[in-house]
Amino acid sequence: MSEQNGPSEGPGPGPGSDSSWWPSTQTWKSSAAASSSTSSTPTSTSVSVSCSASSSSTSSSTSINSSTTCCPSSCIGVSCTMSPSRSTETGKNVSVTTINVPPNQEMHDAKGVCKYLGGQNGVTVSVVSTSVLGCGNANAVPTSGICTNTGPHSIGIGIGGILAANAADIDDPEDSDGEISKIDFRGVNLRSKKKRDVSGNQNGEKIGDGEANGDGGGCCDDNSQQQPERPMSWEGELSDQEMSSNTITNQDHNEETSMEGVQVCSTSPGPMEQKFPIKSEPDFRSSPGFSIGSFHDGGLPMTHNQQLQQQQQQQRGIENLEQTQQSDLPLLVGKLLGGYNNSTPNHSPVLNPRHHLTKHSHTRSQVPSPDSAIHSAYSVFSSPTQSPHAARHSALGAGSPIPSSSLSLSRHSFNNSTSSLSLSLSHSLSRNNSDASSSCYSYGSLSPPTHSPVQQPRHPHSHSQHHQHQVPQGSPLHLPASSAVAAHHYSSSSVPGSELSSDGHPVAEDQEDCRLPSAPSGISTRQQLINSPCPICGDKISGFHYGIFSCESCKGFFKRTVQNRKNYVCLRGAGCPVTVATRKKCPACRFDKCLNMGMKLEAIREDRTRGGRSTYQCTYTLPNLVGSPAGMTSEKLTTAGNCSPAPAGSEHHYSVRYHSNHSYKMQVVPQLLQDIMDVEHLWHYNDNDRISGTVECSSNDSNNVDTNSRRGETASPTDSTLTGASDQHSTNGNTTNNSNSQIASNSNGNSAQHPDFLSNLCNIADHRLYKIVKWCKSLPLFKNISIDDQICLLINSWCELLLFSCCFRSMSTPGEIRVSLGKSITLEQARQLGLATCIERMLTFTNNLRRLRVDQYEYVAMKVIVLLTSDTSELKEPEKVRASQEKALQALQQYTIARYPEMPAKFGELLLRIPDLQRTCQAGKELLSAKRAEGEGSSFNLLMELLRGDH
């Protein structure tokens, strides 16, 4: 890893951040290298336990010790693992994200407990203790994940908890917050300071990002006053609380940040998407259900009828499943889904192998390795040739940052019509393009944005949106969002000059075609354009940079951001105003705006070659507004038609460039996708959950009544993840026996020895399961599926879902997988722990996500697609499931086409990653089973953490 050590890259491309997608060489290389190297390592199941064991035992550098070190109970959570920063190989600091144990931990735990006790209904302390004991006990343990709930109460947890949690979910904001505050956000984007190499290597740079941010957010240097500076990450800005909370103990080494604190939004590649609204989730702990857990009670967000039906169905389904399947998971899932209650003996789900799962796994296993992923990220961007369409339209590409708020915006109904596909037209331009075809600039007035000629809203339909300030100052070129308008396009050549009229002014031809309000063609001169305000910040335009006319500062900012692969996260969830005065405050939003306004990543030269003409292809597709496939309304289409792009062969395409965020979103994001996104917050795992989970687990286990009790069959997803792996594989695969046997083994082995471990498992499993089920039940497409099938689907996909979530979250930290809050693991560390196979695949998968610049919308859509995989023979209504999946696929396709016209193959590429995910999952499960067998607690815990959901 050359310069960038894997970890170090941290700042790197976050999922959200653009940089992530950036073709960046180094990062990729490093990662690639790593992966490749690793690849050599046996992917197969057998992980060398020995290694791990030793390593684990030794806290060695990597120390991932978890629980033990910390409080046992709490273990998982915060405390655990901290690995001091370790400088990685390369000289650079790599930051491995180390996790420090927060001093607070104890607090947390205690707190958690307290909450738990107090908060929860009936749960008594005694219970807790019991459960704890239980966990500790060999018996209970294994199951823990699942078991967690097991106690009589346990059930409650599972289902009850969920139910209880239900919508309402009792959140304790406060608690949460408090907890959150304690959390270490180091990871969050702090940009490591980087020194700049004289040479200006990018490599080194990554490191550099951050310091400023430090906690406060270095990003905005200046701003501090106005706002405390916040660390940025693509994910979003941290809330104030978070900010305050962040205590970062950084280790010197780490400069990078992990995004942990940020909730997630996981990464989205695009800055836009990145900003996922951060919601803290309700703590289910607080929910009575949890403690007590009668699953009966809990109500997921469902109507009563639904609930009733579900319950009925569930029971039936569950029973069926039980009969048919023997995996633990199903039961648990079933319970969760349906509230099915079974009091079965508790076994640890985790331990139990699930056969069913295997089936898929097998299939999946066959899937080609992700290795390909390694290839370059470059490919996409770097070579123009590859993507003819490469150019990102400002409009389209620009993903307008979608502020969290945006979610609330009214949605358009989008037509799913595929027609949209056709919309994207692209040219590929060569760097030297002579062809510079026409570009359309809307000249209109030089006047300030408000005055922009374009003012007419281009989109009649645009809903009222509240725009966020972000609106540009509206240079004629770039219409203010509010004004929505047309923009100029250039067609092909990146070289502005080409576009210019003889005068040297950009040709406005298109405008007319496009009906842009802007001034008549020819009227404005380039100079005029230059005189207009920078569409990003409103400053004076200095020229045509990276695809748009912008000021020198934004040009430089964009360059630095891309070259250095910065991952900025808006702590506020996006939507920060970007003006001359505020542009320094939130680089995340500024970068988003750069993209939104049309700056092209492709314009940044990987090789940093100076001079000459740009080779990047400028492809302009029809304006999304008009044509966006996804959501366009007919009207819009019509409009588009007017603007009709140049004839297919023609080189010139004109499109409206500017889209307000709002309109953008509406146009590009299919309703279904938006609906899916709206429930995404249910997925995220937050600290509170964790903590609470811990408590719960402990409490519940011992008794375990039933809940989870699965006849040993069920495993919580988490567990299953672990175990499941084995199961699916068949590695372990014992069906029936497994659960018991496993449990036994566990109990005997490590589990007994590591109460913490067990409790952790319980916590994780419970929480994740809870979250996942809750999420599933809220999914638009999932609700209509019968309970039986819901259970089946969840059983078959939970592992993929968890891993996907983890990998997506890790997009911003090349070379490392973000395990949990602040914690991350590098391949090297994984090797020491004997987890190389799994981590390697995860890194590879993550690299692919980064390369593809998977954004939040794509991520959520893919999760649904994965969830709705109907390739199982166990489905009762496969057609229905298939139909649902098809809808999700359609929505994703529409979105990718509309949002990333320059990446026409993105949809297909995204789907091609699913097999990799499945393989990765298989590897993870195998590892888990192996670890479990060997009893390596720490490694096992680590895996659990890996599988854990987002925070």
Added chain:
DNA sequence: CTAGCCTTGACG
């Protein structure tokens, strides 16, 4: 990190 200014180099 920011942003203004400088250098580079393909084109015309």
Added chain:
DNA sequence: CGTCAAGGCTAG
């Protein structure tokens, strides 16, 4: 040689 966009340098 001028233009112009991309990268580099560096004071702040």
